[in-house]
Amino acid sequence: MSRFAVESSCLPATPDALRALIEQRRAVRRFLDEPVADEILRDCLEQAVLAPNACNLQPWSFQVIRDPELRRRLVPVCLGQNAARTAPVLIAVLARPDTWRESCAAIIEQWPEPQVPEKIRDFYQRTAPFQYNQGAFGLRGLFKRVLYAFVGQRRALMRQPNSHAEMRLWAVKSTALAAQNLMLALQSHGLATCPMEGFDEVRLRKVLEIPRRAVPIMLLAVGRAAENGVYNPRLRFPLEQRVSWH
Incomplete structure (x- = not known):
């Protein structure tokens, strides 16, 4: 952990402080x-990779x-x-989207406890490879789409990613979260x-x-x-235009 991270861990996180940083x-x-x-830069990148991400495959x-x-x-x-x-x-x-295999192996290899829980080992050796492997030309993904369409009639299940295009989207969503962490970390400096x-x-x-x-x-x-780095005043649409409550 960096010196900056150690120092910041002693500070209470308050809604006002977070709002000020975001604003x-x-x-x-x-x-x-x-x-x-x-x-x-290293400190901020360390905070970036603390972002939540799908199956911790980073x-x-x-x-x-x-x-x-x-x-x-x-x-x-x-x-x-x-x-x-x-x-x-x-x-x-x-x-x-191309690093899921090595990430599965690295999680087991670098697990932060002496023993890797059996559920963790099973997930990264069996479940995750089945979920993320789309096969040559996406044929395995096509098979899974057909399988999930049939099984999904009986119960809820995770149906994506089941194509190379969906793998790209899967990776982009997690990476965007890390990018936001990175920007806020840099702003804090x-x-x-x-x-x-x-x-x-x-x-x-x-x-x-x-x-x-x-x-x-x-x-x-x-x-x-x-001094002239920000070109225009901030404009955000009212929440009523983008938020619905159920």
Whole structure:
């Protein structure tokens, strides 16, 4: 555990403190030319991977780009956005639908107790592989869809993911939770962020050599906010437009 995490664990978490942190977070488009300490970045990434995720398979990875030349090459990939041009750090946030096998094995290997509970071992050696293995050309997923359609007439069950497309969605959902943790952790250190979804994925893969089955979901610009970094006042729709109560 990092020094920052130890210190913060002594502080009470209050609704007001959390609200203040969330309200402070804005998408910042311009940054100061100041470096970000590796220790802070590591602390925030440690908090990012504490995010809840499906079956604890942690289907994410991060590429932290500090090298000035590599950041310069990413500016046109990000369509010339000011956030990419001025941020001293860029973080590629990747969903990883392709890592479930190694994660199943790693959970058993790295289990934090002397003995792995039999239920845990059985889940990661049998249940999870059945659930997440879609087979060659997705044929195993097709079989499971037919099977679940039949069994599901009698009882409720988990029907997804049962295709390669659903595996992508499965990984993206968990990775988005980690990305939000990451942004709030950086905000707690007084750093600003800008999650950029506007980028050329084909060129991004060439510049960063991203694994074929990894899914880039955002490039996160990180740094100290410049005075003119926030372009517009915040606008959120009233809850009544988006929330229903049952």
